[in-house]
Amino acid sequence: MAFLELKNIHKSYFLGKEEFPVLNGINLSFDKGEFVSILGESGGGKSTLMNIIGGLDRDFEGAVAVDGEVLDHKQEKRLDLYRRKTIGYIFQSFNLINYQSNLENVMTSLNMTALSGAERKQRAIELLARVGLKEHMDKYPNQLSGGQKQRVAIARALASSPDVIIADEPTGALDSVNTKEVLEILESIAKDGKLVIVVTHSQEVADYGTRILHMSDGKIDEEKTLKDKFSNEQRTDEILSKPLAASTIWNMAFDHVRFNKLRNFLITLGSAIGVFSVILFLGLGNGIKGYINDQVNQLANPKYPTVMKNVTTDSKASNTERVQETTQKMATDYKSTTLSDKALEKINNVAHVKRVIKGYQFSNASFTHGKTSVQGAQLQTWTPAISEKTIKAGHKPGENEVLIDKTFAKKIDSNWKSVIGKKVTLNFMAFNDNNTPVQVTKTLKISGVADGGQAGALFSTDYQTAKESLAKAGAITEANTASIAVDKAENVKAAVQKVNSIKIDGKRAFIGVSIGDVLDTINTITSLASYVLAAIAGISLIVSAIMIIVTTYMSVSERTKEIGVLRALGARSKDIRKLFTSESLMIGMISAIAGLAAAYGGQFLMNTALHGLIKYNIVQISFGNVLFAIVISLVIALVASFVPSRKAAKLNTIDALAAD
Numbered sequence: 223m224a225f226l227e228l229k230n231i232h233k234s235y236f237l238g239k240e241e242f243p244v245l246n247g248i249n250l251s252f253d254k255g256e257f258v259s260i261l262g263e264s265g266g267g268k269s270t271l272m273n274i275i276g277g278l279d280r281d282f283e284g285a286v287a288v289d290g291e292v293l294d295h296k297q298e299k300r301l302d303l304y305r306r307k308t309i310g311y312i313f314q315s316f317n318l319i320n321y322q323s324n325l326e327n328v329m330t331s332l333n334m335t336a337l338s339g340a341e342r343k344q345r346a347i348e349l350l351a352r353v354g355l356k357e358h359m360d361k362y363p364n365q366l367s368g369g370q371k372q373r374v375a376i377a378r379a380l381a382s383s384p385d386v387i388i389a390d391e392p393t394g395a396l397d398s399v400n401t402k403e404v405l406e407i408l409e410s411i412a413k414d415g416k417l418v419i420v421v422t423h424s425q426e427v428a429d430y431g432t433r434i435l436h437m438s439d440g441k442i443d444e445e446k447t448l449k450d451k452f453s454n455e456q457r458t459d460e461i462l463s464k465p466l467a468a469s470t471i472w473n474m475a476f477d478h479v480r481f482n483k484l485r486n487f488l489i490t491l492g493s494a495i496g497v498f499s500v501i502l503f504l505g506l507g508n509g510i511k512g513y514i515n516d517q518v519n520q521l522a523n524p525k526y527p528t529v530m531k532n533v534t535t536d537s538k539a540s541n542t543e544r545v546q547e548t549t550q551k552m553a554t555d556y557k558s559t560t561l562s563d564k565a566l567e568k569i570n571n572v573a574h575v576k577r578v579i580k581g582y583q584f585s586n587a588s589f590t591h592g593k594t595s596v597q598g599a600q601l602q603t604w605t606p607a608i609s610e611k612t613i614k615a616g617h618k619p620g621e622n623e624v625l626i627d628k629t630f631a632k633k634i635d636s637n638w639k640s641v642i643g644k645k646v647t648l649n650f651m652a653f654n655d656n657n658t659p660v661q662v663t664k665t666l667k668i669s670g671v672a673d674g675g676q677a678g679a680l681f682s683t684d685y686q687t688a689k690e691s692l693a694k695a696g697a698i699t700e701a702n703t704a705s706i707a708v709d710k711a712e713n714v715k716a717a718v719q720k721v722n723s724i725k726i727d728g729k730r731a732f733i734g735v736s737i738g739d740v741l742d743t744i745n746t747i748t749s750l751a752s753y754v755l756a757a758i759a760g761i762s763l764i765v766s767a768i769m770i771i772v773t774t775y776m777s778v779s780e781r782t783k784e785i786g787v788l789r790a791l792g793a794r795s796k797d798i799r800k801l802f803t804s805e806s807l808m809i810g811m812i813s814a815i816a817g818l819a820a821a822y823g824g825q826f827l828m829n830t831a832l833h834g835l836i837k838y839n840i841v842q843i844s845f846g847n848v849l850f851a852i853v854i855s856l857v858i859a860l861v862a863s864f865v866p867s868r869k870a871a872k873l874n875t876i877d878a879l880a881a882d
């Protein structure tokens with residue numbers, strides 16, 4: 223039984239409906255150890271026949287049997303394996319991969335075998351030595367002569383130790399010296415017990431073989447045996463074949479990214495700028511949020527929410543609107559805004575509330591020291607809700623004492639700390655039981671100086687002192703504000719909710735506000751602003767996606783021939799898809815890393831520059847931001863390469879090999 227048999231092969235090409243028969247019933251048998259030349263006029267169908275034998279063409283009638291088994295051309299997987307294991311291809315135009323060294327070109331075929339990494343390398347070096355090119359193994363194909371290139375191609379074709387070597391015009395591009403050398407190598411391959419089939423126009427080349435077949439009109443019209451076939455003894459160097467490993471595909475993609483340095487650098491730069499700006503804006507959002515939180519927490523103790531009387535009837539009103547209405551009412555209908563002891567008792571009974579601290583709040587107070595005065599200040603009584611961190615000198619107010627704002631202290635004396643112990647006169651308007659305004663005046667000793675920072679001026683007195691002053695002026699002494707001490711920070715929200723749900727006479731009685739609520743609102747606004755800015759910056763990521771699409775398309779069309787070669791070597795269609803996807807992913811990953819590095823650089827510069835001003839790191843890139851940058855870059859790369867990489871995978875191998 224012959225090793226390779228062609229049974230009644232028919233093949234036609236169609237132009238529209240018109241049929242052009244090329245092969246008209248070919249019946250041939252080949253054995254191992256043969257060196258068969260196929261001669262024939264141009265256009266006679268020799269290459270077409272080779273593509274069928276080589277497992278590149280599946281669209282024909284008839285059968286190809288190897289070792290007695292008929293190949294099922296419908297099974298792509300089976301054909302991939304057949305090309306990988308049984309067939310070695312040598313082309314007229316060498317078809318070496320130009321961004322791989324000669325050694326790597328041979329390794330590409332060996333990477334589809336089960337040999338270990340070290341074994342592959344050793345075999346590649348041995349094969350290059352066999353074709354006389356060991357010392358050229360680290361060169362690239364464009365650094366070799368035509369003859370040398372063809373010898374690298376032969377080494378590659380032999381790499382997986384296939385049983386059949388198909389060579390389509392292997393010496394067509396070579397001079398007579400190189401032709402002879404190549405023919406000698408091909409003959410030695412046949413002597414090793416392999417089947418060598420060579421398509422040629424040259425009688426001289428044909429005469430080198432053991433048998434000549436002549437093709438005419440799609441048929442074998444002449445057959446001549448020149449000498450006995452060489453030994454066809456069973457080879458001992460059979461190598462198990464294996465599909466390309468993901469790591470190999472990744473390495474090939476990396477080699478190609480490196481080969482096209484400038485182009486890939488520019489795309490990476492574009493994408494990295496997108497990642498950089500998005501991440502910097504998100505980091506800035508985090509920083510601003512953190513800064514505001516920090517400022518607010520320096521001002522107020524989150525464990526002490528504030529309570530005012532609710533006077534709003536509109537059930538849909540927000541707490542901010544309610545506070546506004548109560549504050550306004552304090553100036554027109556003061557009595558309606560006071561908190562009776564009985565009402566406050568209800569708050570005291572709420573779970574997690576430890577105690578209720580009564581207080582006052584008056585707007586439009588004035589403070590006078592000698593000729594220096596401040597008008598329209600907000601006065602409040604000291605409560606633990608105010609953070610002691612706000613006190614920059616001195617202490618909180620005790621009996622007949624006042625804590626004044628730093629700006630006012632500076633007006634009194636540029637050495638502002640020296641104002642402590644001095645006297646100021648406090649004046650403000652309160653109301654009596656008839657809602658008639660009464661003037662309250664009190665001279666107080668300055669106990670300390672406070673700084674309200676971004677939140678505004680801070681003036682506070684002791685509650686008892688304020689109460690006595692109100693009583694002396696005949697004004698209402700009931701509290702108009704209160705702070706509640708909650709046992710634990712995590713219970714604040716629940717306690718405030720409960721306070722807000724208390725009803726007296728069927729109406730909502732209180733407005734409880736915690737710093738957490740205020741911060742929630744601020745944080746929402748800040749996040750929103752930073753997301754909007756990041757989204758605007760993100761437009762550049764869309765541009766980078768388009769760039770990746772364009773380059774992947776360019777890459778596919780530039781590398782069409784390479785795709786054909788890889789397929790002829792036995793790479794699967796999904797390997798080709800993975801190759802292009804890996805390349806995009808690599809560019810996406812490098813862009814993400816470069817963009818992140820730049821964003822961290824920007825963070826460092828901005829924080830260093832602004833630290834003197836605000837004593838806070840205003841850009842804070844979080845781990846979540848980093849993760850987001852990486853994920854978004856990879857997703858963009860994946861989406862952008864989706865169509866082009868599929869296009870590459872679907873290319874017809876024969877057409878791809880014929881590409882210029």
Ligand SMILES: Nc1ncnc2c1ncn2[C@@H]1O[C@H](COP(=O)(O)OP(=O)(O)OP(=O)(O)O)[C@@H](O)[C@H]1O
Nearest residue numbers: 235236242244262263264265266267268269270271
């Ligand atoms: N993809 C195709 N579509 C249509 N016709 C084709 C296609 N490929 C080849 N042909 C035609 O089939 C015939 C055989 O082509 P083939 O390349 O097999 O000939 P060949 O004997 O190898 O020629 P040459 O010696 O010039 O390389 C030619 O007439 C060619 O025009």
